Amino acid sequence: MSEHGRYDAIVAGAGHNGLTAACYLQKAGLRTLVVEKNDWIGGAAVSRSLTPGWTYSNCSYVCSLLRREIVRDLDLPRFGLQVIPYEGGGSFTRDGRHFGYYADPAQLRRELRRHSPRDADAYQRYSRTILRQCRFIRPFLLRPAPDPLSARPRDLGELAFLLKRAHGLGSRELGETIRFWTASIGDFLDEHFESDLVKAHLAGSGIIGTGLGVYSPGTAYVLLHHYMGDVDGAIGAWGFARGGMGAISNALAAAFEEAGGTIRTGAGVEEILVDDGKVTGLALSDGAEFRAPIVASNMDVKRTILRHTPRAALPEDYLRAVERFKIRGSSAKLNIALDGMPEFPAAPPGASFLRGDLHCSESLRELERAYDDWKRGRWSDEPYFDMLIPSQIDPTMAPPGKHMMTVFIQYAPYELEAEGLRAAGNWTPERRQAMAETVLDKIEVACPDIRRRIHHMEIRSPKELEDEVGLTEGNIFQGELTFDQLLFNRPVPGYARYDTPVKGLYIVGSSAHPGGGVMAAPGANAAREILHRIGRAGNMPDLAA
Amino acid sequence: MSARYDAVVVGGGHNGLVAAATLARAGRRVCVLERADRLGGMAAGGAFPDGTPMPRIAHLLYNLSPAVLNELGFGAGGPVETRALPTVCLDPEGRHVVVRDGSPVLADGRPHPEAEAYRRLAARLVRFGGLLARLADAPPPQVSERLADLAGMRRLGPLAALGWDFRKLGRGDRREFLRIVLSNAHDVILDELSDGPLAGSLAADAVRGAWAGPRAPGTVFSLMYRLARGGGAALPLGGMDAVIAALADRARSLGAALRTGAEVTEVRVEGDRACGVRLADGEEIAAGAVLVATAPGAAMRLAGPAHYDIEAVRRLRNMRAKGTAAKLNLRLDGLPEVPGLGPELLGGRLLLAPSVEQVERAFDPVKYGRVSEAPVIEAVIPSLTDPQAAPHGGHVLSAIVQYVPHAPEGGWTGAARDRLRDVALAALETALPGLSARVTAAETLTPSDIEAATGAPGGHWHHGELSLDQLLTVRPVNGMARYRFGPAGHYLCGAGAHPGGDVMGAPGRNAARVALADATAGEAAA
Incomplete structure (x- = not known):
């Protein structure tokens, strides 16, 4: 006998956005159920123990974008969330040089001068611009996207907010903002700096998670998308969630359950049930069926609509729009259990930046080439990676004296080319291993003893990310962050308010505005929209205020 | 000291002449x-060794x-007679496609399987392009510090005109425009x-002359x-030279010298006002205004960086102009079968771009x-359409x-240039077998x-x-988008200014109108 039940709202997928939406719906008085296909919750914000004694943040791995308004409002620290800032980062070269991106301004300036006195001066200008752009964009994150084509009073209000902010910049600054939003990170850095290594170090954030190269227009915005967060109010700072990224999901889940919500794991969505243009509930893969007039999908828009919603319930042009929504797998990951701290012979002894993000890319050219490989369906010969050893700061991640390393890899295609064919099925264990060896070879540039230190290693191609987490093509943002898929175009033009043509069905994950990253803004914004549509907007605090 | 002009x-080039x-x-x-x-800049012609005109x-x-066209009294026909050319998308496999008036058919006359989809896409892009063209005939819109004042409102004028046209699009089109306008052609x-x-071929049209591949966001805009x-593309009878000659004649008949x-080596500035130019031979020409059709960086250097604030200098220096288009001009003793x-x-307009x-x-x-080993090529054989193109017989x-x-690795040595010619010929040969054997003279022009030849930085035909x-508002650079360029009376009227390059004439016309408005205002004040 399969399980049945009736709720006011069901959230499909227990990722951080789904859980955030669930918290707000439940707290607004809706009996809410969260269903999750995996036996664990968290989506891509998880802590997993794959070898005894070690914890991996095996998908997302650092925290900054999580909106502090949400952290405060849901009182997540009370449920165990603790974000520990980490300091700076560094890049290493094959010929034994390094660049330390120190958090201390004076030290950073000295380090920049060591590479180029001119760059040390340019950095002031650069960081001022970035900070200004962050300040400009942050107020938009917890509001729906302004839609220039809607005449609804609420949309006009958002548009007026945008115009007011834009006009407030003044014409000169507005021009700079337009340039920044449309520039490539490569061109932007070339305008400021002369040192290849400094440029390569700063460029990484412009490409992480995207199917774009450092010289693709729009990547300066992607950089911003990684910088617009904060840790304890320090804009642009990054930190580790103590106990791994799962701590975020666990805190959200605990807040949800304390408010009276229910989480059910182990069975995913089979079908979103629709009757007469209205959503009526969910059928799950284990045969269970739950009824609710509201279904909030944390799955990406393609998965939600194309796999789980009856085609007949949707207009043709909407289906077309979802089909052409671009979700491109471009990243892979290594999660490594180390039986000791690897050596970084090129770094000054005890360098604080080793506790930050480490890279071995030497020039923008090298980064662009890595992108060219991806376009041809191959993993990069000289991949960019973002490598961290969080156990230096958070001892809960590994046994005493041991360490945990997370290596985010760009680029790795979802459809791997092999024998003239591009297919996700080409990601055989052998090829996955070969990709890992390519990455390890490059890590040896920074730590020659890395291979000897490996106790256990998990290799995740875009295919595994898709299979396990459910992210289409393993794309970490649930959709490319390009102009045609941002703001009022995200995820589908005309449906940027988290809604769909099916009444009661909402998209609440990173496919929706403002997009990916462990930010929780789409989930919170979607909850507000849902509550507004059922006349209960007053039951949710105004986070944007 | 020679005569004094109201403006020099x-x-x-064509923009200078139009201005x-x-x-x-x-x-x-x-x-x-x-x-x-000779006049003409990028549109100036040349000649092969045997005297046959060369579209340089x-x-x-x-x-x-x-x-x-309208203001200079050319009428809709344009300055010279032209012939519309079909676009021929060459296929190395031989399944060439011909596009006439936005409609594709296979070269052997059979219908193209994707004709309808192409027609729809092309028509939409043309419609959207027409909308953008509204912005070309006026200085770019600018948000003023004080929206409330009248001059500030007027600067938003072109945007209002665009908004009006935009409203006339259907709802679906409006959504689609806002989705794809900043997107990538791929x-x-x-x-x-x-x-x-x-x-x-459509992708090739999106990136012609650009330092960008079709995957780059922004290529739909281009x-x-x-x-x-x-x-459509039209072949001017008599070549681009005839276009330049017609523009020059018109300027002359209106009284321009x-x-x-x-060669101008300096724009003279006194009291932060451009007052004339100095030539390479020392001659000085006084003028009330100076309009410069060169690239923005060169225009700044003519007046002297001292007349620009440091931000402007920095921005101008950073304007990107990396040309990626070379020219191969061939004299042929006949055509291959x-x-x-x-x-x-x-x-027709032959496009070698086998796929996006x-x-x-x-x-x-x-x-x-x-250099790309499999280059993308747009070729025309004007002598098949225009008898003046090869008066001594044969073809061009x-x-x-x-x-x-x-700036290739190793520089443009003679060998590198020959290699470029060979690579381009080999590519043309894939679709036009037997072509190489017909070549009697060749000129290769690298960026x-x-x-x-033209002073365009990086050899970039849009000057940037x-x-x-x-x-738009940030062309050539932020803060200098409305043709006034540094000192009073100094204007930028070349392709580096809004709306940009191609033989269009809009930057020249718009800059001249701004200069005229300023002069009239100055006279009224005096």
Whole structure:
């Protein structure tokens, strides 16, 4: 006998956005159920123990974008969330040089001068611009996207907010903002700096998670998308969630359950049930069926609509729009259990930046080439990676004296080319291993003893990310962050308010505005929209205020 | 000291000529100074060793501004007689596609399987391009510090006109415009068409002259820019030289003086006001205004960086202009027999861009200073359409070859140049077998040669990349978008200014109108 039940709202997928939406719906008085296909919750914000004694943040791995308004409002620290800032980062070269991106301004300036006195001066200008752009964009994150084509009073209000902010910049600054939003990170850095290594170090954030190269227009915005967060109010700072990224999901889940919500794991969505243009509930893969007039999908828009919603319930042009929504797998990951701290012979002894993000890319050219490989369906010969050893700061991640390393890899295609064919099925264990060896070879540039230190290693191609987490093509943002898929175009033009043509069905994950990253803004914004549509907007605090 | 003019125009390319004619038509005394021995800049012609005219750099017309034609009294027919050319998308496999009036058919006459999808896409892009063209005939919109004042409102005028046209689009079109306007050509094309020569040709049109592959966001904008006047391409009878001659005649008949071999080395500035120019031979010409048709960086250097604030200097120095288009001009003693392509099709605009993917792949090497081994080519054989193109018999083939770096690794040695010619010929040979055997003379112009001949930085034919961060309100750079360029009385009227390059004439016309408005205001105040 399969399980049945009736709720006011069901959230499909227990990722951080789904859980955030669930918290707000439940707290607004809706009996809410969260269903999750995996036996664990968290989506891509998880802590997993794959070898005894070690914890991996095996998908997302650092925290900054999580909106502090949400952290405060849901009182997540009370449920165990603790974000520990980490300091700076560094890049290493094959010929034994390094660049330390120190958090201390004076030290950073000295380090920049060591590479180029001119760059040390340019950095002031650069960081001022970035900070200004962050300040400009942050107020938009917890509001729906302004839609220039809607005449609804609420949309006009958002548009007026945008115009007011834009006009407030003044014409000169507005021009700079337009340039920044449309520039490539490569061109932007070339305008400021002369040192290849400094440029390569700063460029990484412009490409992480995207199917774009450092010289693709729009990547300066992607950089911003990684910088617009904060840790304890320090804009642009990054930190580790103590106990791994799962701590975020666990805190959200605990807040949800304390408010009276229910989480059910182990069975995913089979079908979103629709009757007469209205959503009526969910059928799950284990045969269970739950009824609710509201279904909030944390799955990406393609998965939600194309796999789980009856085609007949949707207009043709909407289906077309979802089909052409671009979700491109471009990243892979290594999660490594180390039986000791690897050596970084090129770094000054005890360098604080080793506790930050480490890279071995030497020039923008090298980064662009890595992108060219991806376009041809191959993993990069000289991949960019973002490598961290969080156990230096958070001892809960590994046994005493041991360490945990997370290596985010760009680029790795979802459809791997092999024998003239591009297919996700080409990601055989052998090829996955070969990709890992390519990455390890490059890590040896920074730590020659890395291979000897490996106790256990998990290799995740875009295919595994898709299979396990459910992210289409393993794309970490649930959709490319390009102009045609941002703001009022995200995820589908005309449906940027988290809604769909099916009444009661909402998209609440990173496919929706403002997009990916462990930010929780789409989930919170979607909850507000849902509550507004059922006349209960007053039951949710105004986070944007 | 020679005569005093109301205005001098530095640079006798088509924009300089249009600016001069526009000023002269308003009764101003104006003089054009061109460094080279012939007028025309990028549109100037040349000659093969046997005297046959050579379409040196530019070879087709597709974007002439109707406002320019109208105001200079050319009428809708344009300054010279033209012939519309079909576009022929060459296929190495022999399944060539012919596009006439936005409709594709296979070269053997059979219907193209994706004709309907292509028609829809092309028509939409042309429609959207027409919308953008509204912005071309006025200075770019600008948000004033004080929205409330009248001048500030007027600066938003073009935007209001655009908004009006925009409203007339259907709701679906409006949504689609806002979705794709900042998008990349690769996605927008391949969302509608399967990859092949037809899709590839559209992608090639999106990136012609650009330092960008079709995957780069912003390439849909450049495609719309190109299609703004309907998407057709026309061959001017008598070549681009005839276009230049007609513009020059018109300027002259309106009273403008045109001088060649007159190199301006300095724009003279007194009391933060441009007051004339100095030539290489020391001659000084006094003028109430100076309009400069060179690239923005060069225009700044003529007046002297001291007259620009440090931010402006920095921005101008950072303006991107990396040309990627080379020219190959061939003198042929006859035409090869190409199966499936009769003389009528061979006389079309021949596009060698076998797929969107291959256009993107052709772009990759140029990023690292190398020439593409499988270049994308736009070729025309004007002598098949225009008897004046090869008066001594035989034929002429003019090819734009992409992607070619401005500064390759190792520099443009003789060997590198020969290699470029061979690579381009080999590529043409794949679709036009037997072509090489017909070549009696060849001229290869690298982006670096084009820079030397015309002064365009990087040999870039738009005087600066036509990318989203260098368009409209921020073209050429932020804060200098409305043609006034540094000191009072100094104006930028070349392709580096809004709306940009191509043989369009809009920057020249718009800048001249701003200069005229300023002069009138000055006279009223005095």
